[in-house]
Amino acid sequence: MMTSNLYFxxxxxxxxxxxxxxxxxxxxxxxxxxxQSIRLEGPKEHYKKSGTPTMGGIFMTLGFILPFLGIGIGxxxxxxxxxxxxxxxxxxxxxxxxxxDYLIIVRKNNQGLTPKMKIILQIIxxxxxxxIFLQEKRSTTIDLYFLKVDLKWAYGIFILLIFLGSxxxxxxxxxxxxxxxxxxxxxxxxxxxxxxxxxNQVVLLFSIVTISSLMAFLLFNANPAxxxxxxxxxxxxxxxxxxxxxxxxxxxxxxxxxxxxxxETLSVILQVLYFKIxxxxxxxxxxxxxxxxxxxxxxxxxxxxxxxxxALLACSLAIMIVLL
Numbered sequence: 001m002m003t004s005n006l007y008f009x010x011x012x013x014x015x016x017x018x019x020x021x022x023x024x025x026x027x028x029x030x031x032x033x034x035x036q037s038i039r040l041e042g043p044k045e046h047y048k049k050s051g052t053p054t055m056g057g058i059f060m061t062l063g064f065i066l067p068f069l070g071i072g073i074g075x076x077x078x079x080x081x082x083x084x085x086x087x088x089x090x091x092x093x094x095x096x097x098x099x100x101d102y103l104i105i106v107r108k109n110n111q112g113l114t115p116k117m118k119i120i121l122q123i124i125x126x127x128x129x130x131x132i133f134l135q136e137k138r139s140t141t142i143d144l145y146f147l148k149v150d151l152k153w154a155y156g157i158f159i160l161l162i163f164l165g166s167x168x169x170x171x172x173x174x175x176x177x178x179x180x181x182x183x184x185x186x187x188x189x190x191x192x193x194x195x196x197x198x199x200n201q202v203v204l205l206f207s208i209v210t211i212s213s214l215m216a217f218l219l220f221n222a223n224p225a226x227x228x229x230x231x232x233x234x235x236x237x238x239x240x241x242x243x244x245x246x247x248x249x250x251x252x253x254x255x256x257x258x259x260x261x262x263x264e265t266l267s268v269i270l271q272v273l274y275f276k277i278x279x280x281x282x283x284x285x286x287x288x289x290x291x292x293x294x295x296x297x298x299x300x301x302x303x304x305x306x307x308x309x310x311a312l313l314a315c316s317l318a319i320m321i322v323l324l
Contacts, residue, residue: 007208010071014209018063018216022056026220026227029053035105036228055101056217057233061094063213068206076202086206086243092125093167093239097231109320112231122167126160126302129243133159145321159246166254167238169261172268172288173307174234176300177223182308183260184237185214190257190315191244193249194322203244210240219240223300253321259314260307264288 020056029035035051065087072078072086113121140155141148151158174180180194192207217233220226229237238261245254267289274283284292293303 006071006075007205010067010205010209013067013070014064014212015216015252017066018213020057021059021063021225022217022220025059026053029055029225029227036230049225052228054228054230055098055099055232056107056221056227056229057094057231057236060213060217060229060233061236061251063216064206065090067209071205072202076205078202081132081135082202085129085136085138085247086202088129088132089125089163089239089243090236092128093122094236096121096125096234097233097235099228100235101232106222119164122164123160125162125239126163129163130156130159138247139249141249142248144252158251159242162242162246162251162254163239165265166242166258166261167235169258169265170238170241171231171234173261173264173290174229176290176294176302176303177225178218178221179304179307180234180237181214181221181229181313182304184241185211185218186203186308186311186315187241187257187261188214188244190318191241191248192251193319194248194250194308195244197319197322198248200248203247207244223304237248250322253318256314256318256321260311263310265292267292 030053033051034053034055035055036049057246068086069083072079072083096113096118100118103112104110140152141150142155142158170184173183188207188211192204192211195201195203195207214237217227217229221229241258242254245251265288266286267284271282271284271287274281280291285295286292290303290307293306294300298306
């Protein structure tokens with residue numbers, strides 16, 4: 001295993017890299033008016049956030065990918081193919097998000113990539129990933145805890161659904177200052193613990209640099225946010241969460257590790273279904289669920305803390321399950 005000093009060095013390099021990138025590029029984004037467009041149907045309090053620099057996910061990704069590659073190749077002597085298995089999902093999904101963010105900025109509305117095009121691009125990314133996955137001779141067996149099932153060729157479809165679900169769940173949760181960032185930090189800390197207990201030093205390293213980058217980003221993303229992660233960040237983080245749980249062979253446990261994201265997604269699904277069935281009635285004042293709490297009078301910090309607590313409890317349970 002790597003020494004604790006090397007993990008600390010990786011954490012420090014990722015934090016400093018992300019921090020410096022944001023210090024330099026936030027004024028640049030503001031100068032070129034690469035700001036967020038706020039949807040008109042959202043809470044009125046969000047209108048004042050219009051124009052806040054976005055696409056912070058680009059700098060987060062650079063902040064943890066570069067240290068991982070440096071240590072992974074230079075210290076752990078990982079092959080390029082193994083490194084690609086780790087960096088392809090965050091990089092590919094970050095690029096999808098970047099295209100979406102850029103189109104929104106240029107068009108000055110919330111109309112970026114169409115849902116169909118997003119799904120097509122994500123499918124392409126997962127196909128490329130699965131090809132490398134098979135080359136690495138990774139397991140196609142899923143652990144249901146009471147039963148292990150080898151999905152064989154169907155495993156590719158299974159992980160496609162995981163990537164689609166996870167990336168879009170984080171994307172839906174990115175609606176308040178610091179919310180998705182804080183939830184992601186908690187989820188990746190849980191993954192780091194799981195990787196440590198399973199003695200998977202590569203996943204542990206990747207988790208540590210990702211946590212560090214997210215912490216640096218939270219300094220600028222906490223309320224009142226100086227920058228938003230945009231789809232380049234939320235899609236990337238969801239794909240990274242999915243990927244690390246796949247590489248840990250704990251795919252089913254992703255539901256607990258990302259429970260807050262799951263709840264947010266379910267609130268949207270329930271709202272839409274109920275609206276259609278009842279021809280106009282709503283369960284929540286607004287979905288995703290964090291907006292419901294906002295309209296109930298909770299501050300952004302209060303909503304963040306509620307969801308962070310849910311994530312902390314769910315992730316603690318996930319760690320306990322691995323230890324049993």
